[in-house]
Amino acid sequence: MEFLTLLGQVFINFLQATGRLTLFTLKTLYYCVTPPFYFKTLFSQMIEVGYYSLPVVALTTLFSGMVIALQTYTGFSSLSAENAVSLVVLISITRELAPVMAGLMVAGRIGASMAAELGTMKVTEQIDALSTLSTNPYRYLIAPRVLAGILMLPLLVLIGDIIGICGGYIIGVYKLDFNATTYLTSTWNYVKAIDIISGLVKASVFGFIITLLGCYQGYNSKGGAQGVGAATTNAVVSSSILILIFNYIITEIFFNS
Amino acid sequence: MISTPIIQIDHISKSFGNKHILKDFSLDVKKGESLVIIGGSGTGKSVTLKCILGLLTPEEGSIKIFGNETAGLSLSEHEKVNGKIGMLFQGAALFDSLSVIDNVAFALIQGKKYPKKKAYDIALEKLNQVGLSKSIANAYPSDLSGGMKKRVGLARAIASSPDIIFFDEPTTGLDPIMADVINDLIVSCVKKLGATALSITHDMTSVRKIADRVAMLYEGKIIWTGTVDEMDKTDNPYIRQFVEGSSDGPIPVEVV
Numbered sequence: 001m002e003f004l005t006l007l008g009q010v011f012i013n014f015l016q017a018t019g020r021l022t023l024f025t026l027k028t029l030y031y032c033v034t035p036p037f038y039f040k041t042l043f044s045q046m047i048e049v050g051y052y053s054l055p056v057v058a059l060t061t062l063f064s065g066m067v068i069a070l071q072t073y074t075g076f077s078s079l080s081a082e083n084a085v086s087l088v089v090l091i092s093i094t095r096e097l098a099p100v101m102a103g104l105m106v107a108g109r110i111g112a113s114m115a116a117e118l119g120t121m122k123v124t125e126q127i128d129a130l131s132t133l134s135t136n137p138y139r140y141l142i143a144p145r146v147l148a149g150i151l152m153l154p155l156l157v158l159i160g161d162i163i164g165i166c167g168g169y170i171i172g173v174y175k176l177d178f179n180a181t182t183y184l185t186s187t188w189n190y191v192k193a194i195d196i197i198s199g200l201v202k203a204s205v206f207g208f209i210i211t212l213l214g215c216y217q218g219y220n221s222k223g224g225a226q227g228v229g230a231a232t233t234n235a236v237v238s239s240s241i242l243i244l245i246f247n248y249i250i251t252e253i254f255f256n257s
Numbered sequence: 258m259i260s261t262p263i264i265q266i267d268h269i270s271k272s273f274g275n276k277h278i279l280k281d282f283s284l285d286v287k288k289g290e291s292l293v294i295i296g297g298s299g300t301g302k303s304v305t306l307k308c309i310l311g312l313l314t315p316e317e318g319s320i321k322i323f324g325n326e327t328a329g330l331s332l333s334e335h336e337k338v339n340g341k342i343g344m345l346f347q348g349a350a351l352f353d354s355l356s357v358i359d360n361v362a363f364a365l366i367q368g369k370k371y372p373k374k375k376a377y378d379i380a381l382e383k384l385n386q387v388g389l390s391k392s393i394a395n396a397y398p399s400d401l402s403g404g405m406k407k408r409v410g411l412a413r414a415i416a417s418s419p420d421i422i423f424f425d426e427p428t429t430g431l432d433p434i435m436a437d438v439i440n441d442l443i444v445s446c447v448k449k450l451g452a453t454a455l456s457i458t459h460d461m462t463s464v465r466k467i468a469d470r471v472a473m474l475y476e477g478k479i480i481w482t483g484t485v486d487e488m489d490k491t492d493n494p495y496i497r498q499f500v501e502g503s504s505d506g507p508i509p510v511e512v513v
Contacts, residue, residue, distance in 0.1 A: 125348060126353070134340045
């Protein structure tokens with residue numbers, strides 16, 4: 001009997017949490033598309049999400065491209081299909097690695113920082129203070145952050161695509177002795193709009209997930225430093241899991257047919 | 258002059274889970290008066306303020322500000338009402354990412370849409386009013402002492418010349434001299450603006466300095482109201498125990 005009570009409680013808690021998150025998402029979307037907009041805050045968040053995340057995204061996609069080239073060559077040479085290296089690098093970077101790696105890196109950097117910042121603001125009553133100063137916290141704090149995530153992640157991934165492909169090129173040409181012109185030509189010939197677009201759509205969705213969950217966890221944090229710490233961890237863990245789940249769903253939508 | 262209730266709280270209740278914080282709570286605050294709610298920690302003083310500000314929604318009852326019902330309004334709908342209210346938070350709640358002047362001018366720029374120059378001029382005047390010089394205008398909250406933060410918080414609360422000002426434990430965490438300075442500033446700012454003030458505190462020195470009327474909150478209800486003189490003379494055992502700070506009396510000492 002006690003087990004059933006516990007199970008029921010867990011289920012109710014799950015439904016409550018889902019309801020809270022859904023309401024938060026709907027409110028956020030409403031304030032994202034209705035004026036007034038805080039352009040100054042939006043711009044500073046775009047710099048924070050985009051510009052300052054560039055080094056970490058560049059490094060991860062560079063090395064991902066390099067390692068994909070190396071592994072593909074190692075695996076495919078036994079099938080005498082070394083020429084597929086540029087194609088594999090291109091597809092894996094644009095469709096999967098650049099958006100997922102950028103998403104996970106930004107989740108660690110931006111999701112955590114948003115949760116910590118908003119969490120601290122919450123526990124020190126700064127968010128309450130905003131309301132008393134006739135400023136809607138959703139409009140002033142959350143909408144600019146979420147919009148920045150939606151807009152900047154695709155840009156980061158686009159740059160990540162280029163850098164990742166360059167990583168493959170570096171290994172292909174300087175380590176595996178491919179002809180530079182042939183490698184570039186075959187890469188260019190294999191480029192398809194759908195590969196790039198699917199990656200950018202993923203990036204936009206990941207940007208939304210990261211910033212939304214970072215803000216949600218921070219905005220709902222309780223109980224001082226420990227609560228802020230928990231909010232930060234939850235933001236990173238939940239957004240990382242959702243990134244991987246939505247990566248599969250979007251891949252299904254784009255490529256299943 | 259002290260007659261019309263500007264805030265009317267009528268039989269509100271607020272719970273968190275199984276914990277009933279406010280039970281059938283009623284209180285009127287009249288125009289121009291300075292009312293102080295006293296009560297022990299965890300009795301629901303801050304919850305009362307948050308219900309009035311629309312940060313929390315009571316489960317039952319009515320809250321009228323300027324005669325208009327505000328209980329149950331959404332946060333956005335409350336923005337208009339809050340435009341006439343200033344609030345000094347317990348920890349000042351200054352925005353870490355903004356300078357002192359931007360903190361003080363915040364409501365003027367974001368809420369009232371004043372041009373920056375005009376808002377800054379008013380902010381500097383308010384800083385001067387709370388005894389802070391122009392030189393700290395560009396400092397950040399992390400550079401300030403507790404007393405200075407409270408002063409900046411007070412300047413922010415009065416910046417938009419509100420009709421009502423709330424003070425949440427204004428002297429908590431301050432040394433006695435700085436607490437007295439803050440109390441004097443509260444009295445002078447409220448008088449200068451002609452505002453109605455609602456404060457919550459358990460600092461009896463502060464109560465004696467800033468209150469026209471005192472209300473005692475215990476177990477989610479107002480159990481006594483009166484002037485400071487009446488408070489000193491009453492035989493009410495709850496008031497006597499609280500004012501004298503005694504562990505003997507009807508209020509149990511809760512040790513968790």
